[in-house]
Amino acid sequence: MSTHDEMENSSAPLMEHLTELRERLIKSVLAFIVGMIICFTVWNPVFNFLTEPLCDALAVRGQDCDLQFIALEEGFFVAISISLLGGLVLGFPIISYQLWRFVAPGLYKNEKGAFLPFMIASPFMFLLGAAFAYYVITPLAFGFFLGFQQENVLTSDAGASTVAAGIIFQGSAKAYLSLTIKFIVAFGLRFQLPVLLTLMGKAGLVSARGLRGTRKYAMVGILIVAALATPPDVISQVILFVVVYGLYEVSIQLVARIDRTREAKLRSEGLWDEDEDGNDEPNL
16 A cells, blocks of 8 residues: 555544534534523523512612613613623533534443443532522622612711712623623532542542642632632622532542542452552552
């Protein structure tokens, strides 16, 4: 066989993969567009749902729940923002399925069994984090921010009244939606911690022993994230720290289970050896 024929034979599988990749991408984009169109037609109910934490916080203070369009085109871009987020959520099952169909042929049977649960767990944990942000964090955050309002009549301890500039919330619909989406997406991504660490443990990149050894550094990192990702009130910061640190501890247990399974398999194959420190390592 000539060199030219060998090059043609080697390029044929590549072209087949590229063709399949193009087809999978087209289907994924179409799923996203269809989901976006559906959400665009119902953006008002979705927006009303997203504003419930703010309306509840305002109702406690006896204020009307009103948001404004600062710019003429702001309403359109609010609808587009909701459509983009909703299109991604509705299209994700099809997008993930197309991804799975593309990578599955290149995986061994045991690799398929290991990879598929993570594809299922990832969207579930994201939705769990988004729900946590919506039902727990945003009410606390909006209550904290609204606490900086000021009435135009101030009463001193002596009972005297003075007139001052009133500070009243008159929010922009676009700014509010942007803040809410940031909360939801940020916490959805933070809840991916067990999925990420377990996948890394499955690949042998981390171990339960290593995660336990870096526990104190993880605590400092989680404290910094809690301070930056939440309003500067102690309650929301403590809640976020407890939840994320709990996910870290859950990740340690999941990785430990993977380590025990790997150890048992290597012991049965006679590839496991005890080192001088008592740590178990495979004799590969």
